[in-house]
Amino acid sequence: MNYCTIGNNQKINISDIPTLNCEIFREQLAITNLRPLSYFGCDWGEKIKIFALLADDEKNQILISSTDIDKNHKEYNSITQDNSQYHMFERELYEQFDIKPLNHPWLKPVRKNQDKYEFFKMQGEQTHEVAVGPIHAGVIEPGHFRFLCQGEKVYNLEIMLGYQHRGVEDLMVQNPTNQLAESICGDSVVAYNSAFSQIMETLSDTKITKKAQIIRRIALEAERIAIHIGDLGAILGDIAYMMGKDVFGVTRTLVINTMLEISGSRFARGLITTGGVNYDINAEISNKILNMLEEVKKIVKKMAKTALSSATVMSRFEKTGTVSTETAQELNLVGLMGRACGIELDTRFDFKDELYKDFERKPFRATNDASSRFRIRYKEIKESISFIKKLLVKLKEVEDEDILVEANENLSPDSLCVSIVESWRGELVHCAITDSNGKLKRYKIKDPSFNNWWGLSMALRNNAISDFPLCNKGFDLSYCGFDL
Amino acid sequence: MFDTLKMKLIQKNQFIPDIKNAKMRDTFRGLPVLDNSKINSAVDVEKICPLKALKTNPLEIDLSKCSFCGNCERKLPEGAVKFTNFYKLATDSKEKLIINEQTTSENYYKNAVAIRKEIYSIFNRSIKFRQVSAGGCNGCEMELNACSNANFDMARFGIDFVASPRHADGIVITGPITKNMAYALENCYKSTPEPKIVVLCGVCALSGGIFQNSTELNREFLDKYKVDLYIPGCPVHPLTFINAVLDFIRKK
Structure with a gap:
């Protein structure tokens, strides 16, 4: 081999x-x-x-x-x-x-030299191009989309990113800190910070307590629930189903305010650090989390079922933005979007996370379209709620352990270390290489969006431009995670 | 349809009635209070605060650089820095963001945003913003979106985000302003009709934040144009943002 x-x-x-x-x-x-x-x-x-x-x-x-x-x-x-x-x-x-x-088919820029970017061209009768961005109509991150259309139909969508490029990988090598790790992608704070901390702990042979690990997992699942609920609301908002948008928007607040209760920040900034976690989840907060989960579960179930049984919603969802399983495999779609397209990949289970050992995954019937992307979120919210409940039981068994251990400062020299975390978007891969003095020499981040942006391109083919917001929200990919 | 309407009955009213005096959870990290006397030995400031917001001898925190991570509260001797849940953090100048031992929530807030008569007479309590994310990590963007949800509902005060700079009274900038976004940002500013205001939102926009040493930034825009409102936070809490704008457009 x-x-x-x-x-x-x-x-x-x-x-x-x-x-x-x-x-x-x-x-x-x-x-x-x-x-x-x-x-x-x-x-x-x-x-x-x-x-x-x-x-x-x-x-x-x-x-x-x-x-x-x-x-x-x-x-x-x-x-x-x-x-x-x-x-x-x-x-x-x-x-x-x-x-x-x-012989690379399209060796275009990724994050730099945007003025040299050459878009695909299409010529013929009734063909036209629509350029959108970098600044979008909503309050979201910048990116440029170029639709090649014939009449109403989109033939191809080309996505040019790089506007968010902040040189994160270089900054990480200069001064690797938790503060930087959690600022890379503000909607996956826990996932990024966990991956970074795990890399630093592995390289410095620091062994963190089981309690700290459980709290990290609870935060990760809470982040998944919060963002998924927000996305359910945003998807419904984009098809003008305002009741759904408002109800989910309000329900998300319950989850992130519980995060605020735990860590002092609505997105759990400052919670995770190299060597463990900074804030404990005691019996009182534990109870608050359980109550919140019950409440959230009730509302989400009711609202999602109402939306999914509404004809106006389903007629917009079904067969909109379909990506076939074969295409998804060819493009290597990962995580949430992979699962919505019928690829069963979940690094929490594929890479045998000790703490997820006895949790079970229910099968998901993927239909590869917008409704699939809505239902997978609904399913994962329910699953994550049950995971947190089980994790809270496990947390009780290790109540007396410390949450933070002193992290070893010296990193092992000439090593390569990989950490994979299943963020809510999918597999987040952090990889670090050290030099002979034990200093970081290269830090590579691969966000799940790096794979999945092309999935969005494929989803738009043969749909109308007016379906773009629905597809975009369904994918909800990261601009800054891609641009770094 | 009846199921949809039933949801409204279950949900009832969700909005925060009095947004100016809304109660924040105690755990929230807002305005820090400092106590110099607690620090007896030399401390490695660089290590505690990678954003270079913290200074000792005498103790000082520059909120334009602070990401409210709480590291100084934990690493310094107990009581030296204590984050309170006071959330009205916006100011109209960068100097006012530097806080020292004498700063309390009262004297910080009292002078933070001065009344400008022309603002009220021009905008008359209603103000529409165009938001530009120039390298923002989606944290501030999500919180600004949350300002419009059913809880905070800032549209009832006449504050809103609009889709085009042509419809806007000002722009809200988030993120450290990357090289690749510098051109688009300036273009957006020029497309906004006069008179217009500029609001910086979040630590990255205020000072570059954790990205201040990056070679991929281009912050010339801020040297060229005047900034009217500075809103610190990482990310900015919706209550901080809404109160900042309400204070900015108030009559008295």
Whole structure:
């Protein structure tokens, strides 16, 4: 085998990672049926090292392989021409390290040089283009959308991002802090901060208590519930079903105000830190959470059922923005959107999280359209509520443990560490590499949106532009998680 | 349809009646109060506050740089910094955001936003904003969206976000202003009809926040144009935002 294997939240010495000849490396990635978790370059003196991290979802392993690229000869035969799942990764690699993947079908900028971006063109009778953005009509993040239409129908939607690019990966190497980790993507604060903290703890051999782990999971599930409820409301708002929008909007407040009760911030900022968590969940707050969950469950159930049995809602949802399971697999859609398209991927269970061991997943009947994206959220809210209840029972067993341990300051040198967290959007992959002095040398983040933006493009094909808000809210992808 | 209407009966009224005196939960991290005497030994300020908001000798916090993470409250000797739940944090100048040992919620709020007669006469209690996210992490954006939900419902005060800068009386900026957004932001500002105001919302917009050392920012916009209102927070709480705007457009 040309790979070495590790599990989630484990580290490996760089020298144990096989370095292959570039041709062999390319060949094995082109033919493998394992999906890429991350694919990135790292400055390595006279060379640039490319790392490929693959996920073996059945064996719960991460496979790592690498190759060297000479700085004087920065090109290789692209993997994308054989395996389309790498198209975004290779564009990113080209932009960050100027390594040219030859024969790449569309080597466009990812985050920089937006003035040099060349959009697809279409010519013919009744064809027209619609450009939207970067500033949108609503209060959301910036991005540019270009619709190629014939008459009413959208032939293709091209999405140009990068407006949010703040150089997070470089800042992370300069000064890795929890404050930075939780500011990368403000709607997935817990997920980003957990992944970062787990990387730092693994690299410094800090063992956090079980209690801290449980509190992190509770916060993660609460974040999932809060955002999903908000999204249910936003989806209904975009089809002008205002009762649903308002009821879900108000219900979300209950959840995030409970987060405020725990951590002093509505989005749980400052809750998680390297070495554990800063705020405890005691018996009193525990009870408050349980009461809140009961209330939320009741309202969400009632409202979702009312909406789903309403003809006006269903006629807008059904068969709108369909992405077939085959397309989704080809594009490697992950997480929530993957599940809405019939791909059963969930890193909480695929990578065997100890604390989720005895939780069960109910099967989901995906219909791949807007209604599927609504129902999956409803289903996951119900599941997360039951998970939190079970986690609170587990929390009671370890009541006496500390919530915070002193984190070791020294990171192990020459190591690579991976941490995968199932944020509400899907798998969030953080990967760190240290140099011989135990300093961070490269910090790579892959948000689930990195995979899923192309899913939105495909969803819009053969739909009308007026369906765009509904599809966009259904996907609800991150701009800043992509742009970094 | 009847099921839909039934939801209204179950929900009843959800809005906060008196938004100016709304009670905030005690755990909320709002205005910090400082006590210099609690600090006896030298502290590593850089390590406690990566945003460089904290200063010692004498103790000072610059709210334009503070992300209210609460790290100083936990790491400094107990009582040196204490975050209160006071949420009316907006000011009309950057200098007023620097707080020291003498600062209390009363004297902070009293002078925070000065009355400007022309504002009332021009906008007459109603103000419409165009929001521009220039690198914001979606935290402030979600909270600004929450301002319009059924709880806070700021539209009842005549405050609203509109879809086009042409319809707006001013712009609200969130995020540290990235290079890639600098052009669009300036364009949006120029498209807004005169007279117009500029509101900075959140720590990233005020000072760059945790991204202040990034090479990918371009904050020239703020040197060129005058800012009318500074609203600190990370993210800005809806009550902070609504009260800030209400104070800004008040008559007396």
